[in-house]
Amino acid sequence: MERNLALEVVRVTEAAALSSARWMGMGNEEAAHQAAVDAMRKALEAVPFSGTIVIGEGERDEAPMLFAGERIGGGDGPELDVALTPLEGTVSVAEGRANAMAVVAIADKGGLLKVPDTYMEKIAVGPKAKGAVDLSLSPGENLQNIADAMKCYVEDLTVVILDRPRHTELIKGVREVGARIKLIQAGDVSAAIATGFPDTGVDVLMGIGGAPEGVLAAAALRCLGGDIQGRLRPRNDHEVERARRMGIKDMDRIYRIGDFAEGADAMFAATGVTDGDLLRGVRFFGGGARTHSVVMRYRSGTVRFIEATHRFDRTPDY
Numbered sequence: 057m058e059r060n061l062a063l064e065v066v067r068v069t070e071a072a073a074l075s076s077a078r079w080m081g082m083g084n085e086e087a088a089h090q091a092a093v094d095a096m097r098k099a100l101e102a103v104p105f106s107g108t109i110v111i112g113e114g115e116r117d118e119a120p121m122l123f124a125g126e127r128i129g130g131g132d133g134p135e136l137d138v139a140l141t142p143l144e145g146t147v148s149v150a151e152g153r154a155n156a157m158a159v160v161a162i163a164d165k166g167g168l169l170k171v172p173d174t175y176m177e178k179i180a181v182g183p184k185a186k187g188a189v190d191l192s193l194s195p196g197e198n199l200q201n202i203a204d205a206m207k208c209y210v211e212d213l214t215v216v217i218l219d220r221p222r223h224t225e226l227i228k229g230v231r232e233v234g235a236r237i238k239l240i241q242a243g244d245v246s247a248a249i250a251t252g253f254p255d256t257g258v259d260v261l262m263g264i265g266g267a268p269e270g271v272l273a274a275a276a277l278r279c280l281g282g283d284i285q286g287r288l289r290p291r292n293d294h295e296v297e298r299a300r301r302m303g304i305k306d307m308d309r310i311y312r313i314g315d316f317a318e319g320a321d322a323m324f325a326a327t328g329v330t331d332g333d334l335l336r337g338v339r340f341f342g343g344g345a346r347t348h349s350v351v352m353r354y355r356s357g358t359v360r361f362i363e364a365t366h367r368f369d370r371t372p373d374y
Contacts, residue, residue: 061133062323064103066351066362067372069327071099072142072158073347074366075336077329081152084336088149092142092158092329093122099372104133111139111161111268124170132257137168139271145242148330154242155332160325161275169271169311172298175289176267180248181260183281191285191310195229195262202260210235213259216247216333223263230262233285243332248273249350250333252280258333266287274316276324282357286311314325322354346366 075095079088100107109128112122112215122140129136137246138160143149145156161168179189189198203210211234217223219239231235232258236256236344240247244265250256270286277284287310290296296307327349328335336348344367352359366372 061248062351062353066325066349068099068160069158069325072096072346073329080149082280083150083337085146085150089143089146103129105129106135107138110137110170111271136162136167137167138162145243148242153241155246156329157326159272163270163322164319169316171267173279174267174295175264176270177264177284177289178270178286180251180284182252186283191287196233199233199235200340205325215260216258217263245269245273246334249276252282256333271316275322276312278317279354284313325351
């Protein structure tokens with residue numbers, strides 16, 4: 057995989073972020089999402105690779121979604137698997153909330169786990185706590201193991217949890233052992249990746265979120281040297297059957313980071329749409345805008361934060 061491909065991919069996430077950010081706080085989820093999809097699709101056409109989406113959105117007949125199984129890219133270059141979400145945090149953009157971003161991960165063919173669009177129980181940590189998490193343990197036991205690995209007290213840890221009724225017992229368990237909690241409305245991909253950067257103040261992600269988002273987070277955490285585990289939590293029989301059609305037989309299997317993302321190389325890129333723990337959102341000014349992105353590569357371990365200025369009186373290079 058060519059290293060220059062990483063910079064090509066970040067142009068894709070920048071395009072999606074710039075388009076969807078226009079809808080921040082406008083109350084129109086559909087328009088924000090479609091703007092991101094359209095911009096990401098157009099930008100992907102210029103990337104010199106032959107990609108297959110393994111984690112996407114929508115169904116084949118729901119054009120113009122970027123669906124699993126769709127072929128993307130310029131058609132030249134290596135055959136790669138792609139996981140993407142044009143806009144993670146659609147509601148966040150519509151309501152002007154935090155942690156929305158555009159995300160793309162690419163890996164060697166067969167290097168990304170294919171999962172259905174269902175829920176997944178997850179726990180994610182940064183490099184200092186790699187190997188210290190186990191979904192078969194209670195939240196309290198995991199937090200103690202994480203604190204031991206990070207050489208701190210449980211009370212020093214900050215745990216990010218999606219603010220959902222389904223997490224009532226999880227929140228109770230975390231409070232009982234004394235860890236601090238940060239509740240978020242959306243954006244568990246951003247929160248999971250933030251565990252890999254000490255300056256974010258996020259130590260652990262816990263709770264149930266989207267399964268596709270778990271694969272995206274795992275691709276980034278693999279580049280960062282962090283850790284994540286996940287277990288499918290289908291909401292109904294239809295989702296169970298859908299998982300079985302994808303070859304998943306054991307719904308209680310605990311997936312580890314090497315199951316989510318494997319192979320010799322992987323790249324991850326994300327651009328902030330609204331401000332979050334990891335990235336700043338798009339800033340517009342007269343005639344242009346500024347974006348804040350992160351791009352990382354597993355093979356080299358390189359992590360770059362990119363601040364770009366975009367001029368709207370010039371034609372973009374895609």
